[in-house]
Amino acid sequence: MQEIEATPPSHREPTPAELPEGQGASAQPELGEQAAAGPDDASLKAVLEAIVYVTEEPATAAQIAAAIAQPEARVRRLLAELVEEYAQPGRGIMIREVAGGFQMTTKPEHHEAIRAFVRRLKPPLKLSLAALETLAVIAYKQPITAPEIQAIRGVSGVSALKTLLERKLITTAGRKNVLGRPILYKTTKEFLVQFGLKDLSELPTLKEFEELRRLALGEDEPLPAPVETPGGSGENRE
Numbered sequence: 001m002q003e004i005e006a007t008p009p010s011h012r013e014p015t016p017a018e019l020p021e022g023q024g025a026s027a028q029p030e031l032g033e034q035a036a037a038g039p040d041d042a043s044l045k046a047v048l049e050a051i052v053y054v055t056e057e058p059a060t061a062a063q064i065a066a067a068i069a070q071p072e073a074r075v076r077r078l079l080a081e082l083v084e085e086y087a088q089p090g091r092g093i094m095i096r097e098v099a100g101g102f103q104m105t106t107k108p109e110h111h112e113a114i115r116a117f118v119r120r121l122k123p124p125l126k127l128s129l130a131a132l133e134t135l136a137v138i139a140y141k142q143p144i145t146a147p148e149i150q151a152i153r154g155v156s157g158v159s160a161l162k163t164l165l166e167r168k169l170i171t172t173a174g175r176k177n178v179l180g181r182p183i184l185y186k187t188t189k190e191f192l193v194q195f196g197l198k199d200l201s202e203l204p205t206l207k208e209f210e211e212l213r214r215l216a217l218g219e220d221e222p223l224p225a226p227v228e229t230p231g232g233s234g235e236n237r238e
Contacts (some may be wrong), residue, residue: 018067045078055089058101058193099192134160135169143173
């Protein structure tokens with residue numbers, strides 16, 4: 001009796017025509033289109049939330065978009081949604097635009113409780129009254145020279161200027177085109193961050209300025225109101 005050799009099963013891939021309907025050649029492009037589309041809004045929003053959380057300095061929408069290779073318009077739209085979500089009651093932190101970028105901060109209504117906690121952790125960073133007055137003059141009159149600051153305050157403020165420069169709250173802004181070409185001073189991005197301002201248009205009134213500084217730098221007791229810059233100087237304090 002003649003033996004019949006069994007034919008091994010074929011391992012040939014089925015052709016598109018042999019596949020069930022819907023699993024042909026058209027399925028591959030759909031997978032490619034999904035990969036090219038990138039993350040959906042929910043996933044990307046989670047990434048943006050994480051980025052804003054870890055950045056020490058406010059990150060701009062353009063910086064974030066370039067880093068994650070996403071359109072800036074899409075990043076800005078999702079950041080705006082995050083801002084709205086964090087503004088809802090029941091959250092202790094919020095995302096706000098500060099100094100041109102986005103930063104995660106605590107909500108104002110919780111500042112007193114947070115200050116009480118932080119005071120137990122480390123000594124607060126303080127500015128002297130002279131440094132505060134000098135900073136206020138620069139903030140409202142910038143760019144301004146040291147002699148002009150002295151004329152407003154009524155005293156020389158060399159040590160106060162040095163302190164503010166060391167704290168990176170002010171910086172030089174060239175020289176004024178007058179006799180002697182004195183150095184001009186202006187506030188920095190760090191100043192905006194320290195006081196929680198989006199830009200200089202959000203500067204408070206001079207009476208509010210002291211309270212803002214006290215909250216931002218964690219001082220316990222209020223100091224006398226800063227000197228009013230228009231129309232004359234206050235007490236002579238270096």
